[in-house]
Amino acid sequence: MAQKEEAAAAAEAASQNGEDLENLDDPEKLKELIELPPFEIVTGERLPANFFKFQFRNVEYSSGRNKTFLCYVVEAQGKGGQVQASQGYLEDEHAAAHAEEAFFNTILPAFDPALRYNVTWYVSSSPCAACADRITKTLSKTKNLRLLILVGRLFMWEEPEIQAALKKLKEAGCKLRIMKPQDFEYVWQNFVEQEEGESKAFQPWEDVQENFLYYEEKLADILK
Numbered sequence: 001m002a003q004k005e006e007a008a009a010a011a012e013a014a015s016q017n018g019e020d021l022e023n024l025d026d027p028e029k030l031k032e033l034i035e036l037p038p039f040e041i042v043t044g045e046r047l048p049a050n051f052f053k054f055q056f057r058n059v060e061y062s063s064g065r066n067k068t069f070l071c072y073v074v075e076a077q078g079k080g081g082q083v084q085a086s087q088g089y090l091e092d093e094h095a096a097a098h099a100e101e102a103f104f105n106t107i108l109p110a111f112d113p114a115l116r117y118n119v120t121w122y123v124s125s126s127p128c129a130a131c132a133d134r135i136t137k138t139l140s141k142t143k144n145l146r147l148l149i150l151v152g153r154l155f156m157w158e159e160p161e162i163q164a165a166l167k168k169l170k171e172a173g174c175k176l177r178i179m180k181p182q183d184f185e186y187v188w189q190n191f192v193e194q195e196e197g198e199s200k201a202f203q204p205w206e207d208v209q210e211n212f213l214y215y216e217e218k219l220a221d222i223l224k
Contacts, residue, residue: 045088046193047071055124056184058152058211068092070099071122071191074108076115089191099123100131104138117145122179122187126151132165139172148175150183154215163222170223178215181208 047069055069071089078084090107092099100123111117126149127135139145149169156162169176179187181204188202 046191047089047091049192049195051091052188052192056152056179056187057205058179058184058208058215060211060214067124068099069124070103071187072103072107073120075118076112077118078115087190098128098131100127101134104134111142111145113144115144117142119145119147121147121149122183122191123149123151125153125155126157126162126166126176127169128155129161129165132162132169135174136165136168136172139169139174146173146175148177150177150179151215152179152184154178154218157218157222166219166222176219176223178212178219180212184208 051069055067069089069091071087073087074085076084088107090099090102092102097105100121103121108117108119135147135149139147157166166176184204185202194200
């Protein structure tokens with residue numbers, strides 16, 4: 001009976017996390033699946049330095065980079081000119097929704113019509129087609145929202161579906177551009193944990209400028 005209950009718990013955990021349901025008779029596999037965390041969006045004010053160095057690196061081929069890290073700044077301005085600002089980051093590990101969609105579900109689920117929202121995202125890669133569609137629809141129905149998205153890399157930019165989605169983002173009023181070396185430095189200083197004994201100055205990787213120019217050209221071709 002206990003083994004059946006464990007198998008059921010493991011199956012539920014595996015199903016929630018999109019894991020393979022085979023080999024549930026293996027005790028080690030059972031333990032591994034039961035201990036899997038549920039789907040969740042990881043949020044915080046500063047992300048670990050090693051995550052930034054790997055996930056935000058603007059390489060041409062992003063092998064192994066199957067997460068999205070989104071750093072955000074939200075400025076809400078009232079009629080009197082007062083500005084309320086907040087910032088943080090989202091990571092979509094074990095997430096039921098991508099980071100872009102999670103932003104609108106958790107960070108900014110509603111918009112006060114009396115406020116003007118200026119939102120800036122620094123994202124490890126550009127949105128997929130589904131997320132781009134969600135952003136486009138949100139911008140279309142929220143006239144008091146201005147969104148600037150700066151991305152380290154272009155996600156599957158050769159796919160026609162992705163290109164069409166990015167064009168619709170532009171048409172909806174979203175400003176989309178590639179992160180410059182200065183933008184990586186800004187994220188490093190404002191969104192990354194500064195570990196003891198580690199240089200606090202941003203150390204750009206060797207091809208950061210070259211890769212920026214590469215992606216900038218690709219984005220310009222898509223949006224023209």
